[in-house]
Amino acid sequence: MSVNNLSQLNGLTGNTPLHAVSAHHAPVTSISESLGQMSAEKIIEATNVSKWYGSFRVLTEINLTVRKGERIVICGPSGSGKSTLIRCFNRLEAHQQGDIIVNGIRLHDKMRNVTDVRKNVGMVFQHFNLFPHMTVLMNCMAAPMWIKGVSEAEARKTAMRFLERVRIPEQANKYPAQLSGGQQQRVAIARSLCMEPAVMLFDEPTSALDPEMVSEVLETMTSLARDGMTMVCVTHEMGFARAVADRVIFMDSGKIVEEGAPNDFFTNPQHARTKLFLSQILSH
Amino acid sequence: MLYQDTVESEVLVHKPWFIAAVFAVVLAVFMLFNLTGTTFGEFMRPVIGDPEQSGLYGRFAIAFMITVVFCLNVVFIAFAPLKVQVGIVWLELLLLFLAFFDSFNLSLPFISENLPYLITQGVVTTIYVSAISLVFASMIAIIAAVAKLSSNGFAYAIASFYTSFFRGLPLLMQIYLIYLGLPQLGIIMDAVPSGILALSLCVGAYMTEIFRAGIQSIDRGQWEASRSMGFGFGLTMRRIILPQALPVIIPPMGNMFISMLKDSSLVSVLGVWELTFLARTIGQPTFHHMEMLITAAIIYWIMSACLEVAQSRLERHFARSKVR
Numbered sequence: 001m002s003v004n005n006l007s008q009l010n011g012l013t014g015n016t017p018l019h020a021v022s023a024h025h026a027p028v029t030s031i032s033e034s035l036g037q038m039s040a041e042k043i044i045e046a047t048n049v050s051k052w053y054g055s056f057r058v059l060t061e062i063n064l065t066v067r068k069g070e071r072i073v074i075c076g077p078s079g080s081g082k083s084t085l086i087r088c089f090n091r092l093e094a095h096q097q098g099d100i101i102v103n104g105i106r107l108h109d110k111m112r113n114v115t116d117v118r119k120n121v122g123m124v125f126q127h128f129n130l131f132p133h134m135t136v137l138m139n140c141m142a143a144p145m146w147i148k149g150v151s152e153a154e155a156r157k158t159a160m161r162f163l164e165r166v167r168i169p170e171q172a173n174k175y176p177a178q179l180s181g182g183q184q185q186r187v188a189i190a191r192s193l194c195m196e197p198a199v200m201l202f203d204e205p206t207s208a209l210d211p212e213m214v215s216e217v218l219e220t221m222t223s224l225a226r227d228g229m230t231m232v233c234v235t236h237e238m239g240f241a242r243a244v245a246d247r248v249i250f251m252d253s254g255k256i257v258e259e260g261a262p263n264d265f266f267t268n269p270q271h272a273r274t275k276l277f278l279s280q281i282l283s284h
Numbered sequence: 285m286l287y288q289d290t291v292e293s294e295v296l297v298h299k300p301w302f303i304a305a306v307f308a309v310v311l312a313v314f315m316l317f318n319l320t321g322t323t324f325g326e327f328m329r330p331v332i333g334d335p336e337q338s339g340l341y342g343r344f345a346i347a348f349m350i351t352v353v354f355c356l357n358v359v360f361i362a363f364a365p366l367k368v369q370v371g372i373v374w375l376e377l378l379l380l381f382l383a384f385f386d387s388f389n390l391s392l393p394f395i396s397e398n399l400p401y402l403i404t405q406g407v408v409t410t411i412y413v414s415a416i417s418l419v420f421a422s423m424i425a426i427i428a429a430v431a432k433l434s435s436n437g438f439a440y441a442i443a444s445f446y447t448s449f450f451r452g453l454p455l456l457m458q459i460y461l462i463y464l465g466l467p468q469l470g471i472i473m474d475a476v477p478s479g480i481l482a483l484s485l486c487v488g489a490y491m492t493e494i495f496r497a498g499i500q501s502i503d504r505g506q507w508e509a510s511r512s513m514g515f516g517f518g519l520t521m522r523r524i525i526l527p528q529a530l531p532v533i534i535p536p537m538g539n540m541f542i543s544m545l546k547d548s549s550l551v552s553v554l555g556v557w558e559l560t561f562l563a564r565t566i567g568q569p570t571f572h573h574m575e576m577l578i579t580a581a582i583i584y585w586i587m588s589a590c591l592e593v594a595q596s597r598l599e600r601h602f603a604r605s606k607v608r
Contacts, residue, residue: 090512118514129509133527143513146523195513 040067043199043230044089048098051084051254058084059095060254066199071231073241073262076251077277082234085251086201089232090121103198119147122192126204128184130176136163136187137172140194148195155194162190166220182213186220193224200224202233238281242266250274297362307355314347324350390575398566399579406559407583413480413558414548418541420484425491430521432496443492450489456550458482463554479551487544494536498529531602538595542588549584559583 044066051059058081066072074082087093088100091107091114100107103120130139140159144150150158163169166186168179176184185205192200202221206214218240225231225244235241241248241262248265250258250273258271269275296302319325320342325335332338332345357376361369431443450458459482466473473481502525510520552561559580567576 092508092511115514115516118512121512123509123512125505125509125512127505129503129505131506131509131524131528142523143515146519147514192513 040069042066042101043068043070043103044232045101046085046089046098047100049085049088049095049100050097051081051088051093051095058254059088061098062254062256064249064256066230066232068198068230069228070246071225071229071244072233072247072249073245074232074234074249074251075236075238075241075277075281076257079253080251081254082251083203086123086203086232086234089199089201090118090123092123115147119143119195120198122195122197122200124185124188124192124200124202124205126208128176128181128188128208130184130188130191132176135173135175136168136179139176139187140191143191143195158194158196159190162193163187165193166190180213181209182216185209185213185217189217189220189224199230199232202231202235204234204236206235206237236281238266238278250277252277295362297358303355303359306358307351310354311347311351314350315343317347318343319346385578388574388578390578391572394570394572395575395579398576402559402562402566402576402579402583405557406562406580407587409476409556409558410545410548411587413476413483413551413556414541414545417480417483417487417548418544420480421488421491421540421544424484424488425495426526428488428492429495429499432492433499446485447489447492450486451493453486455482455486455547456553458486459550459553475551475554475556479548479554479556483544483548483551487540487547491537491540494533494540495529497536498533499525501532502528531599534595534598534602538591541595542591545587545591546584 042065044064046062046064049059049062049064050057062085064072064085074085076082084093088095088107089102091111094109095107102117105117107114107117130136131142134142137156137159140162141152141155144155144158145152160169160172163172166189168183168186168190171179171183171187176187179187189200189205205221206217209217214237218237221231221233221240222244233240233245243262245262247259248262249256250265250269250271252273258265258269258274260270265274266278269278297306320335320338324346325332325338325342328342328346328349329335332342335342338345361372364372428443428446431439432447434440453461459479462482462485463473463475463478466478506524506528507520510524515524548558549560552558552564555561563576563580564573567573
């Protein structure tokens with residue numbers, strides 16, 4: 001399903017197709033643009049996804065397609081279901097209605113082996129969730145060794161490569177508690193990258209950080225984006241969204257209210273709820 | 285330190301009012317006892333004359349001397365650095381205890397004559413029984429803890445019934461039930477295996493709760509991170525959750541180990557030749573009860589102390605990843 005169709009589904013008008021807009025934001029060029037948006041392989045495809053907590057409906061008929069190389073930012077007020085949505089993409093949460101297909105595998109209640117999905121979907125959490133009893137290096141080596149069956153030497157090599165990628169190879173033998181919040185989050189990113197996932201999910205990666213550490217994490221994410229990683233980020237960092245995202249999605253009360261290219265989204269929001277949210281978040 | 289602050293606290297025992305209060309209390313306490321007939325009385329003979337005849341004056345003089353020594357001791361110890369303080373107080377308490385035991389007029393030759401056998405037979409059996417029970421109890425506990433946390437109705441029911449039953453019955457009763465009850469079903473076990481079985485089941489039930497609490501103390505985020513990387517239940521438990529739960533459960537486990545070491549004395553009712561059984565049977569015929577009981581008590585204490593040391597070593601080892 002194309003982005004254009006999506007907008008129509010959500011009752012929005014005035015959105016130009018993405019490939020036409022992408023020229024407006026120059027800072028990052030992605031593979032997806034060079035390949036042409038519509039032809040790229042679908043990594044995540046969510047169709048009519050709904051989810052309830054008891055009788056409370058957290059997600060209402062969400063339609064979202066993430067193509068290879070695409071960077072998507074999801075924002076919205078707290079409790080709007082944005083975290084829940086991306087947690088459905090690696091089945092940390094179960095959805096009750098609709099279809100989610102990740103990397104060609106359909107997520108459903110009766111699935112026996114969710115590992116095939118999860119080893120291709122990296123996730124970065126708000127509170128890092130590093131394993132405190134292991135060194136930084138071991139945190140990065142664990143999943144490749146235990147899940148992929150990679151040899152220790154090779155896992156170490158991969159881990160060091162990605163620790164260098166996030167610019168903290170010198171901390172490899174320390175424990176997570178010895179690092180600053182920003183460093184811990186970068187280790188968490190490296191840990192996910194070590195599995196060489198098809199898509200990275202970021203669940204508010206900077207909201208538990210001190211202000212001066214936000215930028216180092218955002219820089220790491222930006223450089224990931226520059227290398228063509230497929231990313232879905234839940235974040236309130238609007239500067240990041242403007243510079244990096246191919247599409248910004250605004251959610252409220254479990255629905256996608258509006259989506260569009262960052263330029264359109266920020267300069268010309270269509271929906272009253274979006275305008276209110278943006279005015280609140282950008283006013284300070 | 286319990287209450288860490290940058291403000292230096294005043295030393296309590298260097299405050300005049302406190303010393304006066306301690307002095308008054310200790311004096312009053314020792315005035316309650318008539319010590320004129322003891323070694324203290326003999327020691328004070330130059331001052332109070334014949335202790336038997338000294339009456340209230342003698343009593344006061346002895347109590348006064350003891351109080352003065354006590355207060356001086358406290359005041360001087362307070363000047364020493366922490367480690368020295370701990371050492372001196374330990375030593376003093378130990379000496380007091382030895383003096384207390386000495387007052388029983390124990391026959392030392394009898395002790396030294398029987399000590400080797402007490403150790404080669406009694407201590408070895410005690411350690412053997414407790415160590416094996418410990419291993420079994422830990423295995424039972426970890427399985428039962430996982431069962432109690434699972435969403436499987438059967439597993440939960442069995443595990444909770446198990447902990448309820450074995451925590452609810454006196455250990456002595458369990459030992460009898462297993463030794464005398466199981467033969468009724470045609471299962472005949474020797475005394476040592478039944479003792480081990482009873483101990484494992486009982487201690488395992490307590491440990492179940494310790495493990496459960498330890499597992500639950502780990503942040504949900506650790507489970508989520510593990511799941512998000514594709515770790516299954518077993519892998520997450522083995523490599524992520526249990527290693528983090530271990531430091532949490534070590535202090536209560538240390539408690540468990542020590543109390544189990546001593547509870548193993550209950551299997552003496554089955555005629556297992558462990559420490560308590562031997563101490564009783566060796567002492568009885570010659571009426572040297574106290575000799576053997578005190579010796580056994582001290583041996584138990586030494587073994588517990590070793591476990592304490594092991595526990596604190598382990599705690600230090602696991603504190604590694606918490607450094608800042």
